[in-house]
Amino acid sequence: MVNYFYDCYSILNKVYSEKSYLKQAINSTFIEEKNRALTIKTCYGVLDKDIELSYYISKLAEKSPKLVIRTILKISMYAIKYLEKKEYAVTKNAVELIKKLGKGGMAGFVNAFLRKFISTNIELPSDKIKCLSIQYSYPEFAVKSLVKTYGFERTEKMIAATNESTCLSFYDVDGKDYLEKLGVEFENTPFDNVFIAKRFVRNADYDKGVYTYQALGSVAICEEVEPCENLLDACAAPGGKSVRLSYKCKQVTSLDVHEHRVELIEEYKKRMGRENITTRVADSKIKIDEFVDKFDAVLVDAPCSGLGVMNDNPDIKLNREEQNIQELNKEQIAILKTVSNYVKKGGYLYYSTCSVLDSENIEIIKAFMSDIKGFEICEIDSKLPHENVLGTNQFLPDISGGLGFYIAKLKRVN
Numbered sequence: 001m002v003n004y005f006y007d008c009y010s011i012l013n014k015v016y017s018e019k020s021y022l023k024q025a026i027n028s029t030f031i032e033e034k035n036r037a038l039t040i041k042t043c044y045g046v047l048d049k050d051i052e053l054s055y056y057i058s059k060l061a062e063k064s065p066k067l068v069i070r071t072i073l074k075i076s077m078y079a080i081k082y083l084e085k086k087e088y089a090v091t092k093n094a095v096e097l098i099k100k101l102g103k104g105g106m107a108g109f110v111n112a113f114l115r116k117f118i119s120t121n122i123e124l125p126s127d128k129i130k131c132l133s134i135q136y137s138y139p140e141f142a143v144k145s146l147v148k149t150y151g152f153e154r155t156e157k158m159i160a161a162t163n164e165s166t167c168l169s170f171y172d173v174d175g176k177d178y179l180e181k182l183g184v185e186f187e188n189t190p191f192d193n194v195f196i197a198k199r200f201v202r203n204a205d206y207d208k209g210v211y212t213y214q215a216l217g218s219v220a221i222c223e224e225v226e227p228c229e230n231l232l233d234a235c236a237a238p239g240g241k242s243v244r245l246s247y248k249c250k251q252v253t254s255l256d257v258h259e260h261r262v263e264l265i266e267e268y269k270k271r272m273g274r275e276n277i278t279t280r281v282a283d284s285k286i287k288i289d290e291f292v293d294k295f296d297a298v299l300v301d302a303p304c305s306g307l308g309v310m311n312d313n314p315d316i317k318l319n320r321e322e323q324n325i326q327e328l329n330k331e332q333i334a335i336l337k338t339v340s341n342y343v344k345k346g347g348y349l350y351y352s353t354c355s356v357l358d359s360e361n362i363e364i365i366k367a368f369m370s371d372i373k374g375f376e377i378c379e380i381d382s383k384l385p386h387e388n389v390l391g392t393n394q395f396l397p398d399i400s401g402g403l404g405f406y407i408a409k410l411k412r413v414n
Contacts, residue, residue, distance in 0.1 A: 002093045002100070004035040004042075008075050009097060011043045015315055016071055022047060022315040038083075046078045047314035051137035053077050060116050069106055072097055076114055087118050128152060136160055141322040142307055145357055154398070158356065163311040163402025165196045169214045171247060171272070178210070190383035191219050196401075209272040214240045215309065217395060217405035220384045221301065221352045224393070224407055225249075228296035228347075234284040234339045235301050237261035239268030239277075245299070246274045253295075255282045285334045291342040297350065298339050302332045304353035304360050308397065308404025325359060332364050340372055340412075349375060349410040356396060356404035362389045365408045378409040 007029065014025035022043060031039050046053065053074040057064065064070070076094040079085040091114045095107045124131045129147065133140040138159040146155040168186075170178065170193045179186045179195060187196040196216070205211060218240050225231070227248040236242045236254035242265060246252045254277055256262045262279050269277045282288060284300070305325055306316045336351055343349050351368075353360050369375065379391035385400055386393040392408035 002096045003032050004039055005072070005075060005093050005097045006100065007031045007035065007039045008042045008046070009071055009101075011039070012046060012071050012075065013068070015043075015047065015318070017067055019319075022313070042075065042078060042083065044314055045082055046074050047317065048311075049078060049082065049137045050074070050314070050317055051139070052134050053137075055134045056117060056122055059122050060113060060120065065106070065109070068101060068103060069098070069110065072110065073113060076110075077117055080114075080118065087114075090114065091118075132156060132159065137317065138310075139307070139317060139320050141325075142305075142320070142357065145359070149358055157398040158396050158404070161311075161397035161402045163397070165198060165401075166200045167194065167214055167216045167219070168197050168200065168211050169194050169219060169244065170211050171209075173210055175211065189216060189219070191216075191223055194219050207271060212240070212243070212268075212272060214244065215312070215354075215403065216384065216401050217309070217354060217403045219244065220382050220395065221299075221350075221405065221407045224380050224382060224409060225297060225299060225350055226348060230294065230296050232291065232295045232298045232339065232342055233301070234298060234335065235303060236279075237264050239265035241299065241301060242277050243268055243272050243274055246277050249297070250276065252277045254279045255284055257281070257283045285331065285338055287338050287341060291339075293342070293344050295342045295347060296344055297348045298343050299350045299352070300336055300339055301352045302335055302360075302364075304328055304332070304355040305357065306354055308354045308356045308395070308406075311397075311402055325357065329359060329364065332360060333367050336364065336368050337372055340368070340375065343412045345412055345414065347412050348378070349412065350407060351410070352405065352407040354403075354405045356394075356406075358389075361394060361406040362392060362408075365390075365392060365410075369410075374412055374414045375410040376413050378411050380407065380409050382407070 011025045011029045014020040015022055056077060057073060072094055076090050079090045080087055091111060094110050098107050098110050124134055129144050133143045136159040175193045175195050184200050185198045189196060222241055222244040225245055229250045231245055231249040231252050233242045233252060233254045237256040242252050242254040254265050259281050262281050265279050305320055306313060310316050340349055377391045380393055382393050386395045395405045397404050
């Protein structure tokens with residue numbers, strides 16, 4: 001088991017100490033093939049439960065150990081509590097890993113800590129907000145915000161919701177027939193040729209563009225965009241929405257502020273064979289004169305906290321604080337105001353996020369409408385379960401398939 005522990009440590013150390021994204025860390029780490037599935041499951045699980053595991057360390061250790069030790073303790077606690085690995089085997093392998101990493105002097109501490117963890121019933125805080133935060137490993141500031149909007153009972157349902165299925169989009173083939181022939185168990189979605197598959201294993205057809213992975217929320221957002229001649233996707237990387245919209249819009253222009261992310265869009269469009277997408281490196285907060293009044297529609301899938309998709313990206317939890325949201329709000333409104341100049345009269349401006357916070361969603365729309373005249377909200381009603389907020393759609397994890405996201409549709413009237 002020590003090799004499995006080492007592989008987990010190697011990946012998580014990149015996330016914790018080098019600030020790598022989890023998916024990047026996995027792709028850049030050699031993993032023992034026989035344990036690959038377990039290793040990846042453990043890494044996702046440790047990050048998903050990071051707030052809870054950190055709380056246990058704070059309660060059981062007199063002072064916080066160094067990062068190397070904390071990471072190994074989190075792997076061990078997760079293996080014991082959530083994977084139900086044998087306690088003695090986990091402890092033995094954790095100690096062996098400590099020695100392998102040249103930290104043998106801490107072996108006794110790790111041994112004693114895990115024995116204490118196994119034998120101690122650790123109580124959660126009496127404060128309801130803190131308790132929910134630790135119980136579901138959800139950032140405390142976000143729990144507080146959600147409780148203010150939805151109350152304790154609804155908030156708990158939202159942050160407890162999970163999403164472990166794979167959403168597949170098909171374009172040029174019948175996806176139902178394709179999955180049935182493969183013998184894959186799947187569920188229909190409200191959207192044409194989009195399915196939720198269980199235990200689906202990627203094959204060579206992915207590289208041929210027969211299907212693509214796309215979050216159900218991303219599909220739902222695209223479904224609200226009306227067909228048009230000329231659409232701008234202002235924050236487009238990695239390109240899933242641009243590709244989907246290229247099937248209903250004659251020409252799509254896709255922007256991203258980073259060159260390496262524009263390359264991701266290029267790779268995506270090439271794999272899917274979409275020639276009507278044009279990419280460009282550009283900061284959507286900075287006005288592009290040649291774009292003014294040019295587009296029938298503009299989509300702003302804004303940079304956001306990602307609090308609605310933490311099931312898929314648990315490393316988000318490590319870097320989200322209330323101050324981050326305030327910084328994101330400034331960026332969100334700045335982008336929306338800038339690209340509103342690009343919408344033709346009679347055209348549409350779409351704003352979306354993968355957040356559940358009002359401060360990133362309806363409050364941004366209110367601020368925009370207050371400052372920028374000439375736009376009106378167009379009421380939308382997605383096929384996917386949601387809550388209607390002043391004509392905009394807020395999707396929440398407990399009713400929207402374990403995901404949280406948002407979309408508003410505005411029309412330029414003068």
